[in-house]
Amino acid sequence: MTRLPSRRVLMAQSAFVADAELLFTQHRQGVLRYLSRVVGRADAAQDLTQEVFLRVSRAPVPETDSAGHRAWVFKIARNLALNHVRDTARRPEAPAMVEAVQPATQELGVAVREAIAALPAVDRDVFLLRESAGLSYDEIAEACDLSVEAVRGRLRRAREVLRQTLDGPMRAGRRGYVSLRTSDSGEQP
Amino acid sequence: MTDHRDVVEAFLDREPVEAAALERALAHADGREYFIDLLVLRGLVGNAPVAAAPSSPRLRRGHSVWWLAAAAALVAVGTTGGYLAGRVTDRPSGSSRVEQVGITPAAPAPTHVIRLENGVTWNEKSGGN
Numbered sequence: 117m118t119r120l121p122s123r124r125v126l127m128a129q130s131a132f133v134a135d136a137e138l139l140f141t142q143h144r145q146g147v148l149r150y151l152s153r154v155v156g157r158a159d160a161a162q163d164l165t166q167e168v169f170l171r172v173s174r175a176p177v178p179e180t181d182s183a184g185h186r187a188w189v190f191k192i193a194r195n196l197a198l199n200h201v202r203d204t205a206r207r208p209e210a211p212a213m214v215e216a217v218q219p220a221t222q223e224l225g226v227a228v229r230e231a232i233a234a235l236p237a238v239d240r241d242v243f244l245l246r247e248s249a250g251l252s253y254d255e256i257a258e259a260c261d262l263s264v265e266a267v268r269g270r271l272r273r274a275r276e277v278l279r280q281t282l283d284g285p286m287r288a289g290r291r292g293y294v295s296l297r298t299s300d301s302g303e304q305p
Numbered sequence: 306m307t308d309h310r311d312v313v314e315a316f317l318d319r320e321p322v323e324a325a326a327l328e329r330a331l332a333h334a335d336g337r338e339y340f341i342d343l344l345v346l347r348g349l350v351g352n353a354p355v356a357a358a359p360s361s362p363r364l365r366r367g368h369s370v371w372w373l374a375a376a377a378a379l380v381a382v383g384t385t386g387g388y389l390a391g392r393v394t395d396r397p398s399g400s401s402r403v404e405q406v407g408i409t410p411a412a413p414a415p416t417h418v419i420r421l422e423n424g425v426t427w428n429e430k431s432g433g434n
Contacts, residue, residue, distance in 0.1 A: 152355040153350070153355070156355065156356055157355070157356045158355050158356065161355070221353075221354060222354065224349070224353060225353040225354040225355075225356075228349055228350055228353040229353065229356075232350070246318060247347060247350050247351065248350070248351070252318075252319070252320065253318065253320055268311070268314075268315075271314070271318075272310070272311075272314065275314070275343065275346060278346055278350075279342055279346060282346070282349060285349055286342065286345055286346065286349070289345035289346075289348060289349060290341060290342070290345055294341060294344035294345055294348060295344070295348065296317075296344070
């Protein structure tokens, strides 16, 4: 005879699902942006984002504040992304197409992707967690198991390398408009 | 110089910075240049398109590999099946062989009957020379 779960268990389970749903609503876009930049492909990033929240829904949400939750979700995303990048390096994929963009933008996109991909793995993750996902230094430190000072250092180094690698586009950019907002901005309102 | 950059970087990363430190950093040419560079870099990274592949070569390659595997499986099944069927039908069977030997095809019905009788000479000499 099957024993029905108690009311307490049901309430705990429903709270658990509610937590996972809330995390999904709050961080889905940020996770997708971050994963898109790390793996370089929209289709793979979408698959990985699903996997991230599948894991979030299966694991007990840690008892911490919202920043802690964010760091936890991105830690899962980062681990999955690292696995994906490692697997892809072993089994290279055919180059993907960039949809509906001007050739110049496409070239620039490839240059930016290659420059980011050439960064050391941890520097790249720190940089993308900041630029694409909008995590704070504390959250990045927690997601990457680093100190806040190490996050500052790696962020600085990644930016210096990218400034040099993307020298041409940077010079062109200095002659155009700049904004605190970008289409990839992971800033919280 | 590094201090200016630290302050600019922290400010653009939405980390708390001292107002006076930010003022000093932006009063310095290097600080202003770094401020602009970080915004340009942020724009480059944020606006760069991500490769999308709804009909990616990977998918097409996956499909072709699947079809190749299916075709190979069909050929293998066909070849093995044909070989086994051939072995079964070609196997010599004693009873069937005996039956074939024993069967004699029936003679067709006669259309003309010639009777041979004693005393009748068949060397006719009538007519001709």
